Amino acid sequence: MPVKRRPGTRVEPESVSELTTERLSVYLRCLEGLDRARIKTVSSRTLAEHLHLNPAQIRKDLAYFGEFGVRGVGYYVTELSRHLRQILGLDRRLSVVIVGAGNLGMALADYPGFRREGFEVIALFDTAPHKIGGTSRSGVPVLDIAELKEVAAREHVDIAVIAVPADASQSVAESIVAAEIRAILNFSPGAVRAPDGVKVKNMDLTVSLASLSFYLAQGTNGQTR
C-alpha cells in the first residue's frame, strides 16, 4: 500500500507520538462501534464529530500510514478497522506479564478488557514468599521474580507491566530489561529509565481525573451545564 505524505512534512516512524497512537486506538474503538451498527462507510467529518476532533487531524493521522480514504465516499469502516488493528499490532495475541502482585497488579491481571483486545496476561511476579504460588481471582499465577528471565524467554513475553511501589520501580525496570522484554507499561508514580530499544509508557491515572476536574471547573463558572 502506497504511503502518502505531504511534501515537507517527512516524519520518521520513531517520531510517531504516543498521542498519535492513542488517537489511532480511539479511531479504532469508534470504527468498531460503527461496524457493530452495520454502518459501511464514514467520512472524516463524521468521525471528527463523533470524537470532537478536527477532520484534518484525522485525515493526517491516517494518511501517514497509507491512502485509506476514498474521495466522495470516505472510509470503508470494516477495512479501515482491519488496517488499524494491523498498524497497532492488534491483529495478533500479545503476551503480557505484570510485576507486583499487590492490589493494582491483581486488578490488572483480572482486567477483562485486556483479553478481549488480544492481550494475554500469562503471569504475575512478586518477591513476597506468601504471594508466590498463589493466583489472581481469574487464575493468573504469581511467580517468583527470580524466574522472570526464564519465563520471558520461554513464553516470548511482549510487554511487562510495572505495578510496584515507587521505590522499587527502577530496579524492577532493570530486571525487565535484563529479561529482554522490549515494552514496559509503568503504573508506578515517577518515570522509570530504560535503555534505547526498550519502549516505556508511563501511565498517569491523574490525567483522567484532571479531565473531569476541567468539566466541573467550567460548570462552576456557568459555562457548561
Place this chain on the structure above:
Amino acid sequence: MPVKRRPGTRVEPESVSELTTERLSVYLRCLEGLDRARIKTVSSRTLAEHLHLNPAQIRKDLAYFGEFGVRGVGYYVTELSRHLRQILGLDRRLSVVIVGAGNLGMALADYPGFRREGFEVIALFDTAPHKIGGTSRSGVPVLDIAELKEVAAREHVDIAVIAVPADASQSVAESIVAAEIRAILNFSPGAVRAPDGVKVKNMDLTVSLASLSFYLAQGTNGQTR
C-alpha cells in the same frame, strides 16, 4: 482576559473534547517539568518537540482559552502553568469517592498521584459486610454504599470513581447520580449511562497497551529499532 478564536471556528465550551483536556493536562505536566528546571519561557515549537505534537495544535488549544503567547518570546512557563491549573480546575482541592473496595478500588484509593494533584479520596463504598468498616492501606475508610448519598451531601463530593464488576456498574452509576455527584470516572468495562448534567469518563486501560503494541509491531517490521 480576551479569548481569541479564529473566525469561522466558533466552538461552544461544551464541545471542548476530552482529548483536548487531556492534551492540556499533558502540557501542564511538561510545563511543570520545565518550571522545576528553572526554564522561564518556552515556544510552541519547543513544547511541540518535547511532546511530539504539531506546534499549530498547541497554539490552537491554548488560544481557545485566552491569549497566552507573547510574540518573539513564546509562553512564560510559570504563568502558563498557573493558568492551565486554573483552566483544569486543579487550583483547588477536589473530593473523590470510590465505589467498589476490591483490588482496583483499593489500589486507586492508595494511588499516590491523586493526592499530589489535589484529589482527595475521602471514602471507598462497598456492599460486602466483611469489607465495610475496614480501611485501605493508606487509611481510606470503607463505608456502606447505603451511606453514599449522605456522605456526598455532607462532604461535597466532586467525583465518584466506579471500580466494580461490569454487571454492577450501571446500578452503581445510578446511585452516584442519585447522590447528586456530577462527575464519574468509570473503570468498569463497558460504558455507563448517566443523565445530562453528569459527566462520565470511561477509562480504557487497553488503550495504553495498544500504544506499546504499535511500537512492537513497527519494530517487528524493522521500521523502528
